[in-house]
Amino acid sequence: MLPDDLMQHQTFTMMVESYIGSPLVKSFLAGSFSGTCSTIIFQPLDLVKTRLQSPVAVGHKPSGILTVITTVVKNEKILGLWKGVAPSLSRTVPSIGVYFSCLHWLRNNYGSSDPHPLESVSMGVSARTVAGISMLPFTVVKTRYESGQFHYRGVLQAVVSIYKGEGLRGLFSGMSATLLRDAPFSGLYLMFYTQAKKSVKNNDERTRGTSLVVVTP
Template identity: 55%
Template sequence: MPSEGVNRALVVKSDNMALLDAISSSPLVKSFVAGSFSGTCSTILFQPLDLVKTRLQSTITIPSGGAGGMLHIVSKVVRNERLFGLWKGMTPSIYRCVPGVGLYFSSLHWLKTHLCEGHPGPLQAIALGAMARTVTGVTMIPITVIKCRYESGVYAYGSVREAASSIYMKEGARGLTCGLLPTLLRDAPFSGLYLMFYTQTKKRVPTQLLENHMAPVIHFTCGVLAGLSASAVTQPFDVVKTKMQLYPQKFTSFPQAVWYVNQKYGPMGYFKGLVPRMLRRTLMAAMAWTVYEQITKSFELK
């Protein structure tokens, strides 16, 4: 009997090792793991900027998303919810970004490998980045809605499960997918433009700098430059997305939300929360790509 137990344990161990070997040999799995790890690091670090951005876009008392508005929101959150209130919405952010970033990088790796042999040109980079982000955006839209409502302070949910259940019971499936169009109009162009700016900037860096200890600094710098450009272009869609996800009963269509923002705030209303979003998206994307590049290098995955 003891020998049977030992044999069974050896078989299970052998099966587990075989599974691990299969996973470790899969480029898509490696991309997913590297992306998920990079997403975790950047999400935790930059969550306060995302919260400030959402609060700026949801309030009607702050006319702009500049430094003054940011400081007002930060001081208000710290005063009413203490310092850790700046990390409100961390749980849904982790639920969204960890698998979401992993899915984005693994989708992007597959697309680059099969459509352009791993070396996309400028227009190809825009198309591939947009396609990979569209897959991720559609898949993760329910948790994106929950995350937005958590951060806004408008809703008081005790947990992600409670939020999902409450939204579904009151609003049905539509409530968990509201704001999908502006989300895709924001994220797909951002990712496409980001990938184009990032790859083209990196191509202009001497190869020897990308192969020594300066590589992480170079990757991060390229990421920052790409993020600033892509964030500014896609900011209006982020404002409209926030309005639709926070007030789905009021904004039942994308044109209606666009019209409201213009009527209420004027053209500058489309850029509320621009500063914290540019900081967060730029630094988060730059860090995610830097970590991803380093991990894929250790995985020997290119």
């Protein structure tokens, strides 16, 4: 999750700096693009994590990471490691776009130019909560795809099937656990990310200032 989020923030920053237009639209597009890149790159790790967390049949030993990877490649070929990438993209692309858009809106309306750590935490938690709840049905579909225990013809068919069989409760199953995991992480991550950028910037300014003093006759 950490390298995934780090890549999203770095790609988002690069996109924002190179795009001119509505700030809110810019945040959504940059976030969506960063989500696309990170999802495609880290999908195999996400699939392995889901398989490791799936229930183990009686009489079978729990599998390790390498065992899961070799089993998937053997039975489903190399592209099997990217199984579930379609529902992952349908969830992550708009979700990260919504997250960064909410973050931009919160910073503009309630944030300060020099955010306090607690301010960063609260904004990260709030933005992730909105994104998490709005995209939860696709998170449920993604997890079921990756588990290998469900067989759907497509994302839309999966959503309809879950709704018909389990209702809205099925589409939003695991909401509390998901928010308890993702919201605090996003809040703490944003705090450390913001403080680290501030520290690096201040250090660079001090270094440049020292260099000017040294070379000035």
